[in-house]
Amino acid sequence: MNYKDYYKIMGVDKTSSQDEIKTSYRKLARKFHPDVSKEKDAEAHFKDINEAYDVLRDKEKRAAYDQLGSNWQAGQAGFTPPPKWQEQYQQQGNGSFNAGGQGDFSDFFESLFGGGFNANPHSSRAPQSRQGQDSHAKILIDLPDAYTGATRSFTLQDQVVDEHGQAQSKARTLKVSIPKGIKPGQKIRLQKQGETGFGGAKNGDLYIEVGFNPHPLYIIEGTDIITELTISPWQAALGEKVKVPTPAGTIDLSLPKLVSSGAKMRLKGRGLPGKIAGDFFVKLKIVFPKILSAAEEALYQSLKVLANETRKNEIEDEKDKKSA
Structure with missing residues (x-):
C-alpha cells in the first residue's frame, strides 16, 4: 500500500487555509470531472481529488492525517500507519467519519479511517458524488x-x-421574498440554490444576508430607528406640536416646553416591526435663523434684558432667604 500525499494531490501545502484548499478543489474538480474532462485518467484523478478533499476540508480528519508526522514519507511504498494509530485516534475523536456518499476510497484512506465512513458497499467503482457546497x-x-x-x-x-471542460461564468437571476420585520444582518435561506452537486447529489443551499441601503433621514441601531428633527428656539422654549416623518408615515409629536438641543424623544414600538418591535427616537436640534430682521433683533435684545433682570431678582431672593 502506497502512501498518499493529499496536500500534493490538491496542489496545496500543509499551511494552506481552508479557503485555499476549497479554491483548489473547485479548480481541479472542474478540470478532471469525468463527465466533461478530456484529460488522461480523469476519473482516477477525480477520485483522488475527492478523497484528498474529503480529508483536508474536515478539521478532525485533517488533524488526524497530520498526526502521522514523520510516518508520512511521501511516495514511500508499503506505507503503514503507526501501530494502533486508528485506535488511538478513536479515543481522542469520534472514531467515525461520514464521507457523504462519496463512493469507494483507496486502501490508504480505509487503513487510516477504517469503515466508519459511508462508502457504497455494492461497488468498488461507484461514480463519485458530492453534495453541493452552500453559497452566500x-x-x-x-x-x-x-x-x-x-x-x-x-x-x-x-x-x-x-x-x-472549461470553466465559464453564467448569470442566474433569482427572486427572493423579503419578509416583514427583517433585521439588518439576518439571512434568508433558499434551498438547493447553492453550488451544484456532483454525481446526482443534491445542490447546496444559498444563504442571503440582508443589509439596508443608507437613508438620508434615518439611522438604524439594532431594531431602533433614530431621526434628527430641527426646531426653532421659540418651539423649544414654548413647546409645540410638530410633524415628524417616520418610515410608516408622518406623525404629530408634542414638544414639551423648555426642551434642550440634543434631547431624544422616544416613540415606543415605532421602530423596526417584529414580535418585539423596536422604538423610534427623535433627536432634537435647535437651529437659529441665519439672518435676523431688525424687529427680531430688537425682540432678542428685550429678551436678554428681561432674562438678566429675572436672574438678578432670583439672586436677591436667595440672599434674602439666607439672611432671614
Whole structure:
C-alpha cells in the first residue's frame, strides 16, 4: 500500500487555509470531472481529488492525517500507519467519519479511517458524488421594505463547466421574498440554490444576508430607528406640536416646553416591526435663523434684558432667604 500525499494531490501545502484548499478543489474538480474532462485518467484523478478533499476540508480528519508526522514519507511504498494509530485516534475523536456518499476510497484512506465512513458497499467503482457546497450572497434593501415586506430580484454569477471542460461564468437571476420585520444582518435561506452537486447529489443551499441601503433621514441601531428633527428656539422654549416623518408615515409629536438641543424623544414600538418591535427616537436640534430682521433683533435684545433682570431678582431672593 502506497502512501498518499493529499496536500500534493490538491496542489496545496500543509499551511494552506481552508479557503485555499476549497479554491483548489473547485479548480481541479472542474478540470478532471469525468463527465466533461478530456484529460488522461480523469476519473482516477477525480477520485483522488475527492478523497484528498474529503480529508483536508474536515478539521478532525485533517488533524488526524497530520498526526502521522514523520510516518508520512511521501511516495514511500508499503506505507503503514503507526501501530494502533486508528485506535488511538478513536479515543481522542469520534472514531467515525461520514464521507457523504462519496463512493469507494483507496486502501490508504480505509487503513487510516477504517469503515466508519459511508462508502457504497455494492461497488468498488461507484461514480463519485458530492453534495453541493452552500453559497452566500448579500442583498441590500430599502428601510420601508422591512415595514411592508417586498420581493426583490438579484443576479448571481455561477461558475459552470462547459462541454470542453472549461470553466465559464453564467448569470442566474433569482427572486427572493423579503419578509416583514427583517433585521439588518439576518439571512434568508433558499434551498438547493447553492453550488451544484456532483454525481446526482443534491445542490447546496444559498444563504442571503440582508443589509439596508443608507437613508438620508434615518439611522438604524439594532431594531431602533433614530431621526434628527430641527426646531426653532421659540418651539423649544414654548413647546409645540410638530410633524415628524417616520418610515410608516408622518406623525404629530408634542414638544414639551423648555426642551434642550440634543434631547431624544422616544416613540415606543415605532421602530423596526417584529414580535418585539423596536422604538423610534427623535433627536432634537435647535437651529437659529441665519439672518435676523431688525424687529427680531430688537425682540432678542428685550429678551436678554428681561432674562438678566429675572436672574438678578432670583439672586436677591436667595440672599434674602439666607439672611432671614
